[in-house]
Amino acid sequence: MATTLQHLSTDEKSILDKINQLAHQIDPLSIKIQQFDTTNLYDELLRWKTETYHIIDQVYEQKRLQLQTIIEEHKSKQEKIISDTKDALLQLQVKGDATREEFEQLEKTLHNVQKTIDKFIMIKRRLLDINDSVIIELNDDCKSPNLTQSRPTQEFTFSHLNEEDFKSDGLRSYAKYRNLGIAKATNGMAVAHVIRFVPPFRPEVFVFMIK
Numbered sequence: 001m002a003t004t005l006q007h008l009s010t011d012e013k014s015i016l017d018k019i020n021q022l023a024h025q026i027d028p029l030s031i032k033i034q035q036f037d038t039t040n041l042y043d044e045l046l047r048w049k050t051e052t053y054h055i056i057d058q059v060y061e062q063k064r065l066q067l068q069t070i071i072e073e074h075k076s077k078q079e080k081i082i083s084d085t086k087d088a089l090l091q092l093q094v095k096g097d098a099t100r101e102e103f104e105q106l107e108k109t110l111h112n113v114q115k116t117i118d119k120f121i122m123i124k125r126r127l128l129d130i131n132d133s134v135i136i137e138l139n140d141d142c143k144s145p146n147l148t149q150s151r152p153t154q155e156f157t158f159s160h161l162n163e164e165d166f167k168s169d170g171l172r173s174y175a176k177y178r179n180l181g182i183a184k185a186t187n188g189m190a191v192a193h194v195i196r197f198v199p200p201f202r203p204e205v206f207v208f209m210i211k
Contacts, residue, residue: 071121
């Protein structure tokens with residue numbers, strides 16, 4: 001019985017030593033979390049913003065050129081109609097004779113031109129739904145019950161990471177995400193995540209219509 005008690009005492013001492021070792025890890029982990037550098041995460045979000053504005057600028061320039069082309073083509077068409085109508089009227093004046101049908105046709109032509117001068121083109125706009133073009137979500141490592149029960153947080157994830165950047169500070173595991181990048185974990189606690197981008201949207205912002 002004494003041997004058994006001695007064994008239990010040794011076992012209990014071993015467990016207590018391990019508890020103390022775990023306790024010593026708490027402060028370094030707390031410091032690591034407090035000092036966690038989020039610069040890359042915000043930089044990645046800013047990159048999405050910059051790229052999105054760039055795409056909008058590209059679409060704007062395309063639509064501006066499209067609008068310019070439509071305006072020039074329509075103006076040229078209307079100017080030709082006006083010129084032809086002017087010639088027809090001049091011929092009737094020189095001839096000194098005209099039928100009611102000729103008069104009504106010319107009057108209708110001029111009326112149609114007048115109606116389209118002020119508003120011969122319109123622009124239809126619709127709001128861009130770009131909210132889903134960038135997705136912010138927890139890394140899979142942060143979704144485990146042991147991590148999310150005590151400290152639920154919303155984290156970023158990012159895609160342009162180098163594995164070599166993570167081989168420091170006693171990191172124990174690496175989680176690779178196909179087409180997304182690399183996430184890292186220390187003692188089972190995720191300390192970095194992934195920003196996931198939907199392919200750049202190509203919105204049809206404007207629809208031009210000639211009335």
